Amino acid sequence: MKDKIFKILLLSASCLILLLTAGVIYALISQSISAFSEFGFFGFISSGEWDSQNDVYGALPFITGTLMTAVLALLFCIPFSLSVALFNGEYFRGRKIATVVSSVVDLLAGIPSIVFGLWGFYVLRPVLIDMGVNAQGFGVLLASIVLAIMIIAYASSLSTEFISMVPNELKEGAYSLGATNLEVIRSVSLPTAWSGIFASYILALGRALGETMAVTMLIGNTNNIPQSLADTGNTMASLIANQFGEASGLKLSSLMALGLLLFLITAAINFVAKNVMKFVSR
Amino acid sequence: MKKIMKKILFFAIAILSLSACGFNTDNKLSGSGATFPQPYYKIIFKDFTLATSNDVNYNGVGSGGGVRNLKDKTVDFGATDVFLSDDELKEMGSDIIHVPTALGAVVLSYNLDGIKDLRLTAAVVSDIYRGVITQWNDEKIKALNPDVNLPDLKIIPVYRSDGSGTTYVFSDYMSKADENWKNSVGTGKSLKFPAGVGISGKGNPGVAGLVAETKGSIGYLGSEFALAVNMPTALVQNSSGNFIEANSNSISAAANIDMPNDTRIMITNSSNPDAYPISTFTWIIVYKEQGYNNRSEAKAKVLVDLLNYIISDKAQEVAAKTHYAPLSKVAIEKTKVNINSITFDGRPVSAIKIGDDER
Numbered sequence: 001m002k003d004k005i006f007k008i009l010l011l012s013a014s015c016l017i018l019l020l021t022a023g024v025i026y027a028l029i030s031q032s033i034s035a036f037s038e039f040g041f042f043g044f045i046s047s048g049e050w051d052s053q054n055d056v057y058g059a060l061p062f063i064t065g066t067l068m069t070a071v072l073a074l075l076f077c078i079p080f081s082l083s084v085a086l087f088n089g090e091y092f093r094g095r096k097i098a099t100v101v102s103s104v105v106d107l108l109a110g111i112p113s114i115v116f117g118l119w120g121f122y123v124l125r126p127v128l129i130d131m132g133v134n135a136q137g138f139g140v141l142l143a144s145i146v147l148a149i150m151i152i153a154y155a156s157s158l159s160t161e162f163i164s165m166v167p168n169e170l171k172e173g174a175y176s177l178g179a180t181n182l183e184v185i186r187s188v189s190l191p192t193a194w195s196g197i198f199a200s201y202i203l204a205l206g207r208a209l210g211e212t213m214a215v216t217m218l219i220g221n222t223n224n225i226p227q228s229l230a231d232t233g234n235t236m237a238s239l240i241a242n243q244f245g246e247a248s249g250l251k252l253s254s255l256m257a258l259g260l261l262l263f264l265i266t267a268a269i270n271f272v273a274k275n276v277m278k279f280v281s282r
Numbered sequence: 283m284k285k286i287m288k289k290i291l292f293f294a295i296a297i298l299s300l301s302a303c304g305f306n307t308d309n310k311l312s313g314s315g316a317t318f319p320q321p322y323y324k325i326i327f328k329d330f331t332l333a334t335s336n337d338v339n340y341n342g343v344g345s346g347g348g349v350r351n352l353k354d355k356t357v358d359f360g361a362t363d364v365f366l367s368d369d370e371l372k373e374m375g376s377d378i379i380h381v382p383t384a385l386g387a388v389v390l391s392y393n394l395d396g397i398k399d400l401r402l403t404a405a406v407v408s409d410i411y412r413g414v415i416t417q418w419n420d421e422k423i424k425a426l427n428p429d430v431n432l433p434d435l436k437i438i439p440v441y442r443s444d445g446s447g448t449t450y451v452f453s454d455y456m457s458k459a460d461e462n463w464k465n466s467v468g469t470g471k472s473l474k475f476p477a478g479v480g481i482s483g484k485g486n487p488g489v490a491g492l493v494a495e496t497k498g499s500i501g502y503l504g505s506e507f508a509l510a511v512n513m514p515t516a517l518v519q520n521s522s523g524n525f526i527e528a529n530s531n532s533i534s535a536a537a538n539i540d541m542p543n544d545t546r547i548m549i550t551n552s553s554n555p556d557a558y559p560i561s562t563f564t565w566i567i568v569y570k571e572q573g574y575n576n577r578s579e580a581k582a583k584v585l586v587d588l589l590n591y592i593i594s595d596k597a598q599e600v601a602a603k604t605h606y607a608p609l610s611k612v613a614i615e616k617t618k619v620n621i622n623s624i625t626f627d628g629r630p631v632s633a634i635k636i637g638d639d640e641r
Binding site for chain 1: 343344345346347350436438443444445446468469470471472473474475477478479480481482483484488491492495496498499
């Protein structure tokens, strides 16, 4: 009897989650329809205009800004997160120093994004100004660097798990053939853990795509397509956060459409990641 | 286990019933809207509650949100920095009364070491925001400030990234005073500037933070914010050619002009020679007929009391102290008439005596 109740409880909980997701998607689609029918789907995503006066909205600057910052952040974070993962999962696995490093990295994941934003605003920005990146420091580069630091924890902690899960027999076999530490990592650990490492970077990318607060504080919030790393820009999440309060009518619908696009991009990336993992692990 | 569950249930019920007792929804007013007057409202609503023991709850959700909430009838009053257009009035369903509560201004704050009392005109500000003037030692700025040693520094204009009444007031003035601005940037709650010009921040604190941290920057801010945190502000040339500092007196002066009876007027670029030109009213809006949605007469009465309290000398003094400016006499006279025209089931609310209701 108790078993049955538990089963029903679980079933209804998971159905509820399915319903919630469906509800969110339904709301996004139904509210963004008027923007898409006004500008056309491809018209909307390929237009660079965001003009409240004339009620003309296009998503291209924000799609560009979002992808640019997220991909850059991912590139910046790879060397750090990969070395942290190898340090903790391979070289110093199980030692005290590894526990210290991994808990510090996990701490990074726990820091609220507004704190990263503040740090970027008051500490990193003056450094970029001194380096002569641009006159005010804000822009794609600043946002990407801070995003990279934010996602290091996500990328590295999962990668560590996967690297340390590589069977010892494989590595011992390689060592017994006279392989050095580096050779074992290059030809045994990394190839075996590859799909897991890839998955953890996709997770990190997803986090970078949706990050809002820190980006809003650092990217400059200008509605143009960034031409260089030093240029200011805006991301989809940041624009929505900035403008939803006073938006109505077509503008609100366009913001909803942006939300839907962000959802689709994240879903597409997850889909690709899953298939790559399947493909590799086969 | 069961005992613990019972205890939790008991507490939950107890808390629920307690909060239900405390909820005197009848005379508790709620409003929402503009964030610009929020610091001022916070004080006068608290004073009103102390004086009359009627609670007033206010949420700063932005002007647009305030109008929407009143239209949905989820609040008793809305607050907005931009008066409702004729079209918007029609959409509200029935007549709306605009009650100006105080005056505010938009100031231009800048970050230049050791430079005080910078003088600016609408034409120069327009050139800065449109990327025509890019250096502080530009001839046009020098001509306005012959005694100031302007640095060879890039100008970084800062604007609001979110839609806001502050941006609307600023752009309304700029469009009135500068043809180039009117034709290229225009008036609105959020604006489109040429690509590559300036940076933007969210809310007054966002813009103020950017200006304070960026050498050579200039940004527009609500006066209540900039004056409260003592940021340097520019003197702006008004329509009579005088360079005016934004303060309580110069902002009040902007409203000392002829205005329509419903007080729906933008007083930017005021014709008064002593006026600070980027000044504005901020309004509370209510339905003229209060007998809707099963509201009680007593509640309508409390609302009218609140409105009368806001335009009283006592509340207007608070406006001046909190870096807003008190309403001009003209505005108060007209508003009194408007408040007296509020009705409940067709009868004027101001004539209702408290006591003959359920209270």
